[in-house]
Amino acid sequence: MPIPTVSFTDERLPNGLRLVIAEDHLAPVVAVNIWYNVGSKHEVEGKTGFAHLFEHVMFQGSANVGKAEHIALVQAAGGTMNGTTWLDRTNYFETVPSHQLELALWLEADRMGTLLEALSQENLDNQREVVKNEKRWSYDNRPYGSWNEKLQAHLFPPEHPYHHTTIGSMEDLDAASVEDVSEFFRTYYAPNNAVISVVGDVDPAAAREWVERYFGGIPANPSIPPLGDLSLPPILGEERRETVMDKVPLPRVYVGYRAPSFGDTRLDGLDIAAQVLAGGKGSRLHRRLVRDERIAQDVALFTLGFIGGASVAAGWATVRPGVDVGRVEAALHEELERIGREPITDDELERARALIESDELGALGRVEERADRLSMYATLFDDPGLINRMLPRYLAVTADDIRSVASSVFRPDNRVVLTYLPEMPPADSAVVDAAADKAEAAA
Amino acid sequence: MTKRDGVVATRPTPGTPRPYDFPEVERFHLGNGLRVIVANLPGRPLVSASLVLRNGASDEPAAHAGATVLAARAMSEGTERFDAIALVEASERLGASIHADAGWDAMSVSVEVPAARFEPALALLAEMSLHPTFPASEVERLRDERLNDLLQAKADPRRRADEAFAATIYQAASPYHRPSGGTRETVEELTPARLRAAYERGLDPARTALIVGGDLAGIDVEAVAERLLGQWGPAVGAGATGKIVDAGAVRHRFVRVLHRPGAVQTEIRIGHVGVPRRIDDFHALSVMGAILGGLFNSRLNMKLREEKGYTYGAGAGFDLRRAAGPFAARAAVNTEVTVPAVADFLAELDRIREAAVADSELQAARDFLVGVFPLRFETPGPIVGALSGLVVHELPEDELARYRPAIEAVTVEDVLEAARSRIAPDQAAILLVGDADAFGADLEAAGFGPVTVERDAGPVEEGRDPGAAAAIGPVDAGPQGPTEGAEEPAADGSGDPVEPHTSSEGDDDR
Numbered sequence: 001m002p003i004p005t006v007s008f009t010d011e012r013l014p015n016g017l018r019l020v021i022a023e024d025h026l027a028p029v030v031a032v033n034i035w036y037n038v039g040s041k042h043e044v045e046g047k048t049g050f051a052h053l054f055e056h057v058m059f060q061g062s063a064n065v066g067k068a069e070h071i072a073l074v075q076a077a078g079g080t081m082n083g084t085t086w087l088d089r090t091n092y093f094e095t096v097p098s099h100q101l102e103l104a105l106w107l108e109a110d111r112m113g114t115l116l117e118a119l120s121q122e123n124l125d126n127q128r129e130v131v132k133n134e135k136r137w138s139y140d141n142r143p144y145g146s147w148n149e150k151l152q153a154h155l156f157p158p159e160h161p162y163h164h165t166t167i168g169s170m171e172d173l174d175a176a177s178v179e180d181v182s183e184f185f186r187t188y189y190a191p192n193n194a195v196i197s198v199v200g201d202v203d204p205a206a207a208r209e210w211v212e213r214y215f216g217g218i219p220a221n222p223s224i225p226p227l228g229d230l231s232l233p234p235i236l237g238e239e240r241r242e243t244v245m246d247k248v249p250l251p252r253v254y255v256g257y258r259a260p261s262f263g264d265t266r267l268d269g270l271d272i273a274a275q276v277l278a279g280g281k282g283s284r285l286h287r288r289l290v291r292d293e294r295i296a297q298d299v300a301l302f303t304l305g306f307i308g309g310a311s312v313a314a315g316w317a318t319v320r321p322g323v324d325v326g327r328v329e330a331a332l333h334e335e336l337e338r339i340g341r342e343p344i345t346d347d348e349l350e351r352a353r354a355l356i357e358s359d360e361l362g363a364l365g366r367v368e369e370r371a372d373r374l375s376m377y378a379t380l381f382d383d384p385g386l387i388n389r390m391l392p393r394y395l396a397v398t399a400d401d402i403r404s405v406a407s408s409v410f411r412p413d414n415r416v417v418l419t420y421l422p423e424m425p426p427a428d429s430a431v432v433d434a435a436a437d438k439a440e441a442a443a
Numbered sequence: 444m445t446k447r448d449g450v451v452a453t454r455p456t457p458g459t460p461r462p463y464d465f466p467e468v469e470r471f472h473l474g475n476g477l478r479v480i481v482a483n484l485p486g487r488p489l490v491s492a493s494l495v496l497r498n499g500a501s502d503e504p505a506a507h508a509g510a511t512v513l514a515a516r517a518m519s520e521g522t523e524r525f526d527a528i529a530l531v532e533a534s535e536r537l538g539a540s541i542h543a544d545a546g547w548d549a550m551s552v553s554v555e556v557p558a559a560r561f562e563p564a565l566a567l568l569a570e571m572s573l574h575p576t577f578p579a580s581e582v583e584r585l586r587d588e589r590l591n592d593l594l595q596a597k598a599d600p601r602r603r604a605d606e607a608f609a610a611t612i613y614q615a616a617s618p619y620h621r622p623s624g625g626t627r628e629t630v631e632e633l634t635p636a637r638l639r640a641a642y643e644r645g646l647d648p649a650r651t652a653l654i655v656g657g658d659l660a661g662i663d664v665e666a667v668a669e670r671l672l673g674q675w676g677p678a679v680g681a682g683a684t685g686k687i688v689d690a691g692a693v694r695h696r697f698v699r700v701l702h703r704p705g706a707v708q709t710e711i712r713i714g715h716v717g718v719p720r721r722i723d724d725f726h727a728l729s730v731m732g733a734i735l736g737g738l739f740n741s742r743l744n745m746k747l748r749e750e751k752g753y754t755y756g757a758g759a760g761f762d763l764r765r766a767a768g769p770f771a772a773r774a775a776v777n778t779e780v781t782v783p784a785v786a787d788f789l790a791e792l793d794r795i796r797e798a799a800v801a802d803s804e805l806q807a808a809r810d811f812l813v814g815v816f817p818l819r820f821e822t823p824g825p826i827v828g829a830l831s832g833l834v835v836h837e838l839p840e841d842e843l844a845r846y847r848p849a850i851e852a853v854t855v856e857d858v859l860e861a862a863r864s865r866i867a868p869d870q871a872a873i874l875l876v877g878d879a880d881a882f883g884a885d886l887e888a889a890g891f892g893p894v895t896v897e898r899d900a901g902p903v904e905e906g907r908d909p910g911a912a913a914a915i916g917p918v919d920a921g922p923q924g925p926t927e928g929a930e931e932p933a934a935d936g937s938g939d940p941v942e943p944h945t946s947s948e949g950d951d952d953r
Contacts, residue, residue, distance in 0.1 A: 004488070026486045027821045028461035064452045068749050072740045076807040077457065078814010097814050099458035106455050113450035129752025129777075133708065137755045137775050141708045143598045201461065210455075217449025249594040280540075281519070282531040291527075294584060297591045320591060347532070354538035358557055361489045365822045 003360055006370055006387050009204060010378070015220045016192025019211050020374045020384050022199040024367060030200035032104045033093040033371035034112075035379040037195075038188035040168070041087050041161035041308050042227065046175065049131070049168015052085035053176055054184050056127040058092065059083070063114035067123060070107050077103055085166050087306050088262075089379060095368045098201035102210050105198075109214035112194070115185055121178055128173055135167045143248045144420055151256040151314060154240045154416040160230065162308060190221035197374040197384075200367035230308035234258065235414035243419045250297060251319040253329045254418040255336070257409050259313040262305030263381055268390075269397045269405040270313060274301045275352045276344050276402075277335060278315060282351065284335050285317070295323045295331065307380050313409055325419060333412075340407030343399035353395055360391045463817045465843045466656075466826060471665060473673035477648040480830050481664050482656040484823055490561050490657030491823040493553040494572050494672070495831045498645025500623035501547045501765065502684040508618070509625015510633055510641035513585055515545035517638055518552065520581035523574040527581060530567065539564040543571060547623050548765045549835045550645055555824065558658050562667050569671040575642065577635040589630050600703060601775070604710035604876040611699055611872045612715050612769060617688045619716075619768065646678035652834040656823035687766035691716035693872045696892040698785075702879040709781040709877025710773075713788050715870050717770030720763035720836045726849040727857035728761065728865060733808040734858065735759050735795050735866075736772060740807070742791050743772060751787065753780045759792075761865070765836065770866065781882040782889050785873060789891065792868040799855040813847045 008022040040051045061067040074081045079096035094104040139145040149165045156162040196215070198207050236258055260266040278285045278301035289296035301315030319328045344352075363369045370387070377386035469481045500511045519541065520527045534541045539556035541564070552572045556564035596602040606622055613620035625633070645651070653672060655664055693715050718728070736743040736759025747757035754774040762768035772792065776784040820826050833842055879886075879896045887894050 027817060028463050029818050029821055063450065064454065068740055068745065072738075072807065073454075075738055075740065075811045076814075078811060078816075078818070080815065080818060095818055097460060097463075097817060099460045100814075101458075102455040103457065106451065110450055126749065126752045130748055130755060133753070133775070133777055134755040136708045136777060141600055141706060141775070143595070214451055217451075219449060247598055249598050250591060280531065280535070282528065282535055287528070290588075291584070294587075297588055297595075318591075318595075320587075321594075347536075351532060351535035355535055355540075358489065358538035358540070358555065361557060362555065362822075362824075365487065365489060367821070 003357065003391055004364065006364065006374070008374060008384060010384055013191065013212060013216055015216065015218060016190070017211070017215050017218075018195040018378055019208065020195065020197040020378055021202065021204045021207055022197070022370060022374065023202055023204060024199065024370075025201050027367070028098050028201050029095060029367055030098045030101045030198065030202050031093065031095045031367040031371040032101070032108065032196065032198055033091060033368070033375045034108055034194055034196045035089050035091045035375035036188060037193045037379050038090055039086055039088045040164070040166040041230070042188065043161060043164070043168070046172060047180065048164045048172040049135075049166070050172070050176055050180060050184065051090055052166050052168065053128060053131050053173060054181060055083045055085045055090050055092075056131055057119065057124060057181055058111050058115065060123040060127060061118035062111040063117040064110050065107060065118070067118070070111070073103060073107060079104065087162055087166060088308065089376070091372065091375065093368065093372065101198070101202060101207065105207075105210045106214050108196070109218065112189055112191065112215065113218040115189065116182055119178060119181060124176070124178055124181060128176065131167075132170060132173055135170065135173075139167060144246060144252055146244065146246075147254050147316075147418055147420070150242060150244070150418055151254065151312070151416055154242070155236065155256055155258055155310070155312060156232070160232065160309065162230075162306060162310075187221065187224060190224065191215055191218050192220040193224055195375045195378040197371040197378070199371040199374065227308070232258070232309035234260070234310070234408070235411070236416070237413055239412050239415055239417065241417045241419070243421060245423045246420050248420055248422050250321065251325045251422065252316050252420045253319065253325060253332060254314065254316045254416075254420070255332060256312060256314040256416040256418075257414050259303055259311040259409050260405065261309065262307050262311055265393060265397075266401070266405040266408075267303060267305055267311055268393050269401040270303055270409060272349075272352050272356070272394065272397055273339055273344075273402050273406045274303055274313065274315075275355065276348050277301045277339060279352070279355065284339070285315075285332070288335060289317055289328065289331055293331065295320055295328050325421070329417065329419070336406070336410035340403060340410050343403045346399070349399055349402075356394050357391065465820065465846075468830065470840070473648070473669050475648040475673050475675060477668075477672055478652040478834070479665065479668050480652060480654045480834070481659065482823070482826050482830065483659045484656055484826070485658050485660065487656070487658045487823050488558050489555055489823065490558045490655065490659065491553070491555050491827040492561070492565060492568065492653065492655045493551050493827050493831050494568060495652045495654065495834050496550045496645035497548075497650045497683075497835060498550055498641075499546055499548040499765075501618045501687045502644060503618070503641050505618070505621075506629065507633070507637050507641065508621050508629035509589065509623075510637045511545045511550060512624045513582070513589060513630070513633055514577070514638040514642040515543040515550050516585055517577050517582055518543040518571045518575040518642070520585070521576045521578040522570045523576060524570055530571065534564065534567050537564050537567075539567070541568055541571065545623075547619070547768070549831075550642070551831065553827075558660075558662065561659075561662055565667060565671055573672075573675055577638050577642075579635050582633070582635045582638060586630060586633050589624060590627060592624075593627050593630070600706065600708070600710045600876045603701060604712050604874060607699070607701055607876070608712040608714070608771060608872065608874040609769060611874055612691055612693055614688070614690045614692045617690055619689060619764075619766075640680055643678035643680040644684070645681065647681035648675060648677065650681075650683065652831070654827045654830045654834070656827040656830070689716060689719075689766035691870075693870050696869055696871055696873065698873040698875065698886060698891050698894040700879045700883070700886070700894065700896040701874075701876045702896055702898045703876055704878060704880070706876070706878045707778055708775045709778055709784075709875050709882070710775050711781070711785060711788065712771050712773050712874040713785070713792070713871050714759075714769055714771035715867055715872065716767050717761040718763065718865060719765060719767050720832075721838065724857070724861050724864075726846075727853050727861040729812060730805065730808045730850065730853045731795065731858045731861040731865070732760050733812060734800050734804050735791065735862070738808060738811060742795065743774075743788065746787050746791060747774055747776070747784060751780070751784075753777065753784045753787075757788075778878050778881045781875065781877060782885040785875075785891060786889060789868055792866055792871070795862045796859075796866060796868070799859045802855065805853070805855050805858060809850050809853060812850045816847055
């Protein structure tokens, strides 16, 4: 089955802004996606959460755009927009009806060029409160909500910037000042630190002219400080364990591992291993823990690709009431270690490939996703053309590649185990225990 | 050169819109009366297909609550020809993902598959849809998983708030009073026979539709559908059920607090029974909902988030079902500001009923809803979803084609009338899940209405997010999903009207 190839142009403005354009006139829509090469990994001690807080400030207005007006204008144009921050990047994007492309480009340029002219203590304080509520909502007031923070802290040493999460700490958020915002902006929000992708129903000549008109006058920052050496030993070197008492009714076992960096073909193999282990109802962990032995309520396993020293492979199993937590953990380890010992079957490989192919077809069907990937591959690997080579790379992975990477990652001296236990048993757990016992008897 | 000199201060004007029409569809019936709707979408090689049975959780007897949702889940657990593993492996070999799902209004079996493998994928879909066996051991497992999920729901403040809110605003006789997946008491009693009965209630080709979208060049959909889905007749127990009870339980405004000791946020739900999907003022309601709590720059989000910083996102919306679903205004706010946040919510609910909205607000909302329409329908999945919605709600064939002109025609008077007739702040329940010890006294003093605090809340349950997983992935700026208050309802009636944009979407990477 042929996957449509994304044709694109790739150029740079004199100020260093990289522009990638891909035409597709199927639908009357166009996507704009800017990646800035700055993420939470650029934060220093005492400033955690800052890159993300800054991203919020980017929606608070610039010289020619009022507070929250960026979003108002995009929505009134019939568009959608957002921004996201992650360890290795910050990105901003709009999808708009194609006749509104110029507006989206102008809006992005205005904040890249003039954010500080609209910056105020009041707006910063407001967004600080919003972000603190985001942290409460996404992490602090959520069952098992601390797992990611704990996993990163165990997997990466304190001096490494992946040690802390993108959302940061309440303390550091409180300490962020207007001066911090200004300094961050001057350092990282420069055209030579950004890639802008324009994908969809676009006239490339017009788009190029607009990008030059609106972004061309924004000066480069010739002295963006390089990030230090982020390299890490490929494995953790020991098993790290933590038990967490939480307001949860069911215990859950999380596992986390250091994995090859994003871009390393070995990570492709690990992605397929994760698919075989936990991708849907036909997967090994689901079959064994959920369906056959009925000791888990649900299972998950996935990779998070990072370029700074190591990626993360992580997963969990939620333990059914009345089941020994140790039994579930042991079964998890057994299956992960088994895939590192014995090659997966031809049928497993064929099924994983077919699913990856369909996923890719679905994802690349949307202009927003194509724009995001072009900017991502250009920013992280200086190679937007990876958008057309990732699928062939996945399809070239062999059973032995998978076994090899799994054996190097899924090992006891490279893992973190977090065990979440209920602070107190739920009042009515006895009822469900009985039901679970019946199920076990039937299995 | 300063940065200021480098930018162009003048805001560009839009170009000429490219003409857009919702895709043309072809409609026909199979020999057994089953309706087929086909949208051929050149250049869209991932085909989406959905078999919609007009039988949902609102059609089941109260004692069997949860049977329809569980029956849908069990349809992939074994058929006359395949066991569950053979079924999932066969679909994976095709690169197809097949899901059966049920909500309040309907049951649907859906597939996404590359066009070249459409026929074998539809064969699997037909096998699952027409010949499920509901094996006892698998039903037992799914039932236990649902019971465990109900335990998980109690620990999740969001799910707890949603479920308690529904139980608060509907009379006990209404199915909407309970979760669509059933309560512990009803789920414990579910058996394969009850699941089969729920499934067969909808098993009638005359009340079923197949909707297909994608690049169908070279595929004779009619012949394939006739062969795979044209040969069956109604089940013995099939048939439409009577009117869905959607009566409200709130006469005068009151406050119900579910105490969650130490909670750092309070989940707020304020509202009452809303309206069904099929109403004359749907378009005015959509515009009003966008202005009140649908757009990022909606009144609620601007007040509670952008002015006060109380929340990551505030919104309001109508859950439009076959009968009257809930209207809810919602946010999660930090505990200390719970009472002032409720006061702001009530003030905005009053304000939208008291005076006409500004022309600029009307214009922004209409322009958004009209402009975003083509964006929503870029790929086959959402197109099939919208066409399914027409079937479920028995809407006219031209409903989607006339959506944009109908939105354009909405006036400030229409918006005011929609607000006055559809929102009743004096008859709203205020449901809070949070630390009552931190705000209880202020709450009494605020005079919103009589206050009850439940310190040992009984079972409030449900949810369609069994993982209840914490966030992972990039952190968003967090404009709430802007279209959500105003979209076509989900085919299964499970559409969540407004939810702050989550950061758990993991939009990145491969």
